[in-house]
Amino acid sequence: PPVDTKWLEVCGTLYYRNCEVGIFVYSRYCFLAKEGASNQRSPFITFVLGGPGSGKGTQCVKIAETFGFAHLSAGDLLRKEMSSDNENRAMIWDIIKEGKIVPSEITVNLIRRAIESSKNHKILIDGFPRSDENRIAFERIVGVEPDLVLFFDCPEEEMVKRVLNRNQGRIDDNIETIKKRLKVFEKLNLPVINHYSAKGKVYKINAEGTADEIFEKVRPLFASLSI
Ligand SMILES: Nc1ncnc2c1ncn2[C@@H]1O[C@H](COP(=O)(O)OP(=O)(O)O)[C@@H](O)[C@H]1O
Numbered sequence: 001p002p003v004d005t006k007w008l009e010v011c012g013t014l015y016y017r018n019c020e021v022g023i024f025v026y027s028r029y030c031f032l033a034k035e036g037a038s039n040q041r042s043p044f045i046t047f048v049l050g051g052p053g054s055g056k057g058t059q060c061v062k063i064a065e066t067f068g069f070a071h072l073s074a075g076d077l078l079r080k081e082m083s084s085d086n087e088n089r090a091m092i093w094d095i096i097k098e099g100k101i102v103p104s105e106i107t108v109n110l111i112r113r114a115i116e117s118s119k120n121h122k123i124l125i126d127g128f129p130r131s132d133e134n135r136i137a138f139e140r141i142v143g144v145e146p147d148l149v150l151f152f153d154c155p156e157e158e159m160v161k162r163v164l165n166r167n168q169g170r171i172d173d174n175i176e177t178i179k180k181r182l183k184v185f186e187k188l189n190l191p192v193i194n195h196y197s198a199k200g201k202v203y204k205i206n207a208e209g210t211a212d213e214i215f216e217k218v219r220p221l222f223a224s225l226s227i
Pocket residue numbers: 050051052053054055056057058059162163165166167207208209210211212214
């Protein structure tokens with residue numbers, strides 16, 4: 001793509017201060033330059049990942065408020081499906097109660113519909129993809145890759161503490177199910193993070209500290225995006 005010196009200078013400065021931001025802004029610039037050349041506008045998709053209770057939902061609300069993103073939560077979409085009258089509700093209930101992953105076809109179609117009905121072209125997809133199977137189904141059904149993957153890295157004991165204090169009456173926020181969810185996260189979700197890391201798309205954030213402190217680590221990344 002065409003590169004002008006002003007952009008190279010900005011990216012170089014960002015690289016010097018924080019290499020991940022510099023590389024990320026540069027790759028976005030190349031993407032936009034290419035997109036501009038083909039005159040298309042596809043949504044800017046951010047996957048937000050992290051273990052149960054790592055603070056994905058909390059940070060997504062802040063990003064959405066501050067930077068005007070739409071916030072689509074895979075867990076919320078599934079919980080809505082579980083509480084409405086449809087053929088899958090009992091199956092979704094059983095899987096979530098067991099801390100397992102709902103079949104990708106169901107989750108991806110809920111996300112696809114939510115993307116299609118959103119007027120916003122900046123989209124956060126919270127808690128998805130949870131497995132390589134989720135990821136591959138998304139690529140097949142929605143037909144795009146994420147532009148960015150945020151990963152909230154949090155110690156297990158902190159995640160357990162937060163989930164047990166969440167108090168939203170969720171069927172999976174009990175110690176037995178949390179132990180299973182943590183195992184599923186390690187076995188199925190970490191490979192997804194490794195896959196996107198190898199593609200240079202992951203922005204990892206240490207999720208310890210208060211929600212406001214963590215958001216101050218998230219802010220510079222989104223402030224640097226020209227979307
Ligand atoms: N940095 C934080 N410190 C302490 N508690 C937090 C923090 N971030 C979120 N929480 C609380 O922890 C619980 C889990 O956070 P949530 O955003 O729902 O996590 P996730 O979406 O990753 O499961 C919620 O009750 C939330 O209010």
